[in-house]
Amino acid sequence: MSHPVISLDHVTRVYGEGDSAVHALRGVNLTVGAGELVAIMGTSGSGKSTMLNILGCLDVPTGGHYVLDGVAVETMSKPQLADLRNAKLGFVFQGFNLLARTSAVENVELPLLYRRGNPVKNTRERAVAALERVGLGKRLDHHPSMLSGGQQQRVAIARALVTEPTVLLADEPTGNLDSRTSIEVMALFQALNDQGITVILVTHEHDVAQYARRVIEMRDGHILRDHPVTDRHIAADDLVALDATTPMEEAA
């Protein structure tokens, strides 16, 4: 493992106060190195969503320390957190979360427009390049409503990639997709990870987690198990196998 990009040290997160307080995270220690592909698993209420919100700098810990790529997150103000999300993180959501009535390339361009300090000049070219990277170079001007679920998720991945983030965070990225499209999206994540991008994804599906290199299982605000994936699947191979079994259906 190379140098850590994420380091959580006794991180807690408490919602509310007194008797009604909810302890979503009860002291989590975690280190993620550059180039890892981590799947966070757990049932609802296990604290995995809270974990992702904190990792994504959308929320700050109640206690403990979180260092993202050398930056101590818990000391940041709200505008600083926004800048941090823009510079170091890319988000992919279950529901795609693209702007409606806005073309694919404009959706992808958006994070670059919010870049501060050192404004990006060729935003459009970079957005086009990001879409080409996810295989949607021919659908630049399509609006989300004209794209399939898989294509929309690729646009979302391109939007997350365009800023060249340190970490790509994905919240149930295959939750709204059929099984074949899910494998396609996972193949994309694996390909990006092979190019050196750190990916952390939250899922409750074991099938999806098997494409990761490392699995973290959570329960009741603790990390229950943290282990490497032993029988790792390669999504590209699975797609080939799938085409072999049902060729006619896919051709149609």
Next chain:
Amino acid sequence: MTGQTVFRMALKSIFKNKMRTALTMLGIVIGVGAVIVMVAIGNGAQAQIKSQISGLGTNLIVITAGSVNTGGASQGAQSFNRLTVDDVDAIKREATLLGGVSPVIVTRTQIVGGSGNWRAEVNGVSTDFFAIRDWTTTSGDLFTEEDVRTKRTVVLLGATVAKNLFADSDPVGREIRLGKTPFTVAGVLAPKGQTASGSDQDDVVIVPYTTAQTRLNGFSFLGQILASASSPASLAPAQEEIKVIMRAAHGIPNGGTDDFTVRDQTAIAKAATSTSSIMTSLLAAIASVSLIVGGIGIMNIMLVSVTERTREIGIRMAIGARGSDVMLQFLVESIVMCLLGGLLGLAVGVGGASLVGRLTGWSIATPASAVFLAIGFSAAVGIFFGFYPARKAASLDPIQALRFE
């Protein structure tokens, strides 16, 4: 994010919902339009009053016979008439700051001629009077100094008198009688309309003062002397000069009380103008109520829009928009919507004002400042009523916003 990008995004989201935007803007259009129409009407009235006052004559100075002290008891103004043609001659000879000076003999008499008879005011004046009071003719000519010197029985008819005696036919050259004396009509005066106080300036006939003295009333005293200063700046020194000349002519010693009064029209003009400017402000204030109502409409729609776009706000925040970015986005949307409404309102206001002018016959003057008024007011409304919704959007929690269905 550059200003251009923010502006482009605002335009885009405004035009996503065309019908709603149009209806919301309508409030601003009506508000700005109403303010402009009202200001145009008020300004028109003001300009009309001003032109009426200057129609009395430019830089007019009025000299009337003043009070006389009889054994210490003041007898009040015009208690003893001491203005004579000699005074006029003295002023004419010695004054340096005057454009003209004329005696005015005022009497009323029955006029018979043309199709009937009419009772009107008769003014006996010299030729300077026409320049002082800005009188011109629509037909025929003004009388000349020769007419005055030879006491010719020529008369100029005011528009009202001409209309009553001769209807539509041209009276020039016709004979009429003032009292018992036959006069020849030399010309018809251009109409001046009403004075600020409502009396008809055209209900008058004008004759040479020499003729009036010998043929009409026989008095050698004058009702008043009218003069005009050579420029607005010399209005005050010209009055001082007249006083000095008059005191010398009347033999009043130093420290003695003037037996005449010298006045100008500034006070009257000021009063009339300030009244009409108060009226203009009042009209504009009433109209701006509709602008406020329009602003509330903007606020309402912006609040709806913030709620509808909660998820979009969450997405923008997740990918790195600061609260201030979101705030600016909504504020610019509100301002752009108001400015578009303001520009449309400007067109509606200018068009509406000229329509009102044509339908009612009122004089309308749309001020050039209406452009700045429209832009300034609508931008102010956009900022004021867009602020709260924009701040609401900016203060959303990204996690909650992303979960919003």
